[in-house]
Amino acid sequence: MRKNGVKVIKIKAKDVDVFYGKKQALFNISLDIEENQVTALIGPSGCGKSTFLRCLNRMNDVIDICSVKGEILINDFNINDKSCDVVRLREKIGMVFQKPNPFPKTLYENVSYGPTIHGMAQSKQEMDEIVETSLKKAALWEEVKDRLHEPGTGLSGGQQQRLCIARAISVRPEVILMDEPCSALDPIATAQIEELIDELKKEHTIIIVTHSMAQAARVSQNTGFFHLGQLIEHGSTDKIFKNPDNKKTQDYITGRFG
């Protein structure tokens, strides 16, 4: 998004290093993410793009041996600082995972879980509204409005993933992280999710990790290319795909490796 023609930077990563035990997984990553745009992270398997994504909502904290160094500024606030509260951080930064992972509870409970724990609804009516708008934004409402109280695990894969997106946006996060959200889905479900991503970027900043170059080209405005733990190149999707500066990027895009 440009305000008066100036790019607004939502997330600013500066010299981020990530270690799994003694093994270094990310080297000196510096990357700016624009507000209300879709940024795609591409690269071969094991290049560290998911690791980087998980740095942004500190999901790496869960892994005992993982340590993160460097600064990640979101709204100019360093989330790696000790004063940062992860619970508040993750309320602002939602995440959608590779494999659809709805809670084994009802659809309604899945979507209302976030607002419940963060105390976002004062009454049942308000909660109903949040659930409805979230499901509508996730383009799932029409399909499930009659069975909100059936288990979320009973949906198809694509529906489950949209349910997970509805769950993520139910707390109105500023940023949504998506870790290969379509890798377990068929082309039709993938198309639906991609359409959804395009819609969601009006209100949210989206970062998506993907293996599919075509998907990156279709949905993103900016792209970062990772290789062996390093950010080789980043810039506008147009430029990366049509006229990359780096030879490795060129090789990867054209399918010569990866």
Add this chain to the structure above:
Amino acid sequence: MNKNKEQLLNKRYKAEQRFRLYGLSAIFMALLFLTIFIFKIFSTGYSAFQKTWLIVPVTFDAELMMLDQNPSKEDLQDADYYDIALKSMADLDPNANEDQENELKRMVSYFFEKEIKNELLNDPNLIGKTKEVYLTASDDLDQVFKGNYPRDLPEDQRRVSDYQLKIFDQLVANGKVESKFNISFFTNADSREAELAGIASSFMGSIFSILVCLMIAFPVAVLAAIYLEEFAPKNRFTDFIEVNINNLAAVPSIVFGLLGLGVLLAIFHLPRSTPLVGGITLSLMTLPTIIIAARASLKAVPPSIREAALAMGASRMQTTMHHTVPLSMPGTLSGTIIGLAQALGETAPLILIGMVAFVNTIPGSPMDPAASLPVQIYIWAESAERGFVEKVSACIMVLLGFLIIMNLFAQIIRHKFEKKWS
């Protein structure tokens, strides 16, 4: 080449067939042993649920009972029943000499006086009249009637004399011996007399012990498992704890009994022989079983569920309590029931803390002395009287029934928890 391949394929099919056969025979063996075991117990034990009664005419002679005219209730309570009881037995054979009268008396349980008294208390109008009263037969005659007694042994090797057998046979011929359902087996506490011994005390003892065990072991074990699995850092110290919990599960149960004896009884002076101490001791034994089961089922909860909750901004506590623990409950409950079933069948530690003591009262709370079912089996199996043989089997049947009901209960709970989401 082709022929070779065919031979190889045949060989593979044959190997599979052989393997199936081994498996089937293993299952057959297991079933055979189980059938033999159950058949043996049932064939020995079922007769314990029947009790033999002698129907003896009793004359309620006011004079012999030292009763005045129009006695009050208290008078009836305090009256002397021994003489009329003795007399009614002696009257079975009018020609009996003194020794034989003594033998006649021993044909019924020592409880016969009380049985006659109860008869009169129920119907005070019987004074001066004669009525046929059901008296519990002695355990030996009970066995004779059930056909379990070796009558062809020489007399000096039997506890039943030829004379007693003669009178008994007469009674049988006259239809004065009857077999009825043995209610007292379920309502009486233990007794030195096989015909009066029952499982009420040990049954209640087992229930109280298990309840105490459950109330201590379950919360402690589940909390420990949750902490270790979800919160504790993985380092040498927690590894050490984990190894020791696994070791604890392998400690012989008698060692826990010694612990109960040395700590609960000697240091804390808790009441000896009570289900309270028994339950605490058993809970120590059950603890590792439940912890291991609970940890395994917590581990089995897919990490993606935890990630989903954490990514929504749930705290670790919320993630655990809202998602992980409910999902792990079926496994945890199964482990708990397995642990409790073990505890229910445990004998050694209870013997050490004194639950082997002879208890002829029925416990009303975990603080009263009691036995437990397996210990009762042990006590009876040690007794010399022939009458206890069938009681042992009957008690085993009750214990097995208890276990089956517990398992059924576990299945139902498990099913309920699982059904909710699948």
